Amino acid sequence: MNKKIVIGNWKMNPISKKEALFIFENVKKEALKFKKTDIAICPPFVFLPLLERIKTTKVKLGSQNFHAEEKGSFTGEISLKMLENFSIFYSIIGHSERRAMGEDNSLVNKKIKLALKEKITPILCFGEKVRDEAGEYLNVLKNQIEEALLNVNKKEIENIIFAYEPVWAIGKDALREANPEEFNEVCIFIKRVLLDKFGIKNSPRIIYGGSVNPKNSLGFLQAGAQGFLVGRDSLEPKNFLEIISITDSN
Numbered sequence: 639m640n641k642k643i644v645i646g647n648w649k650m651n652p653i654s655k656k657e658a659l660f661i662f663e664n665v666k667k668e669a670l671k672f673k674k675t676d677i678a679i680c681p682p683f684v685f686l687p688l689l690e691r692i693k694t695t696k697v698k699l700g701s702q703n704f705h706a707e708e709k710g711s712f713t714g715e716i717s718l719k720m721l722e723n724f725s726i727f728y729s730i731i732g733h734s735e736r737r738a739m740g741e742d743n744s745l746v747n748k749k750i751k752l753a754l755k756e757k758i759t760p761i762l763c764f765g766e767k768v769r770d771e772a773g774e775y776l777n778v779l780k781n782q783i784e785e786a787l788l789n790v791n792k793k794e795i796e797n798i799i800f801a802y803e804p805v806w807a808i809g810k811d812a813l814r815e816a817n818p819e820e821f822n823e824v825c826i827f828i829k830r831v832l833l834d835k836f837g838i839k840n841s842p843r844i845i846y847g848g849s850v851n852p853k854n855s856l857g858f859l860q861a862g863a864q865g866f867l868v869g870r871d872s873l874e875p876k877n878f879l880e881i882i883s884i885t886d887s888n
């Protein structure tokens with residue numbers, strides 16, 4: 639059985655090196671206490687050199703994205719090979735904020751394959767924009783998963799972290815929080831898709847993301863979440879540590 643995992647997605651925050659160090663150092667100070675939970679932080683690219691120097695085996699680094707080519711004429715982009723210079727262990731792939739900028743399932747698939755080839759653990763984000771009464775959102779999720787995993791072999795799928803992030807529950811403008819029952823339904827559904835389509839019997843880690851905070855995290859864990867992808871609250875060391883602590887003891 640895999641350990642649970644709590645991942646901080648800092649997005650385009652904070653603004654200063656000083657703040658980045660403050661958040662990371664504060665998480666690092668307490669991190670060793672948590673024996674049953676892996677911890678990762680995905681900062682903006684520019685802070686990776688700084689944080690690489692102070693990272694520990696307990697608080698690993700991840701990237702929020704990468705370009706699918708190794709190098710070349712791609713102004714403003716950063717490749718996975720470059721990121722490997724900074725000891726990243728994970729990479730978020732297919733976050734809804736990237737999908738909103740045009741990243742589609744076939745690009746997500748390319749990135750998943752590249753990350754696996756480079757031995758970087760993909761954190762595959764999937765989630766519907768709306769929850770309709772007729773259950774069409776389940777088809778959306780099925781497509782996202784099936785297309786993201788096209789031609790990925792079974793053993794490798796087991797190493798992927800699946801992050802269910804309903805788009806309507808993400809960020810400060812979220813429509814509302816998701817509830818644990820909604821997570822549980824998707825968790826069962828995704829396991830079924832992985833079994834039917836890819837023959838996966840040992841379910842990989844399925845985590846939850848979208849307005850996760852110390853108050854709502856226990857419910858998701860009880861509904862089967864094996865960890866969290868945390869946005870806003872990963873910028874508040876106290877809240878982030880509280881979420882890790884709840885995860886570690888449940």
Ligand code: PGA
Nearest residue numbers: 808809848849850869870
């Ligand atoms: P949030 O972001 O926790 O701020 O809703 C989560 C995410 O987008 O990964």
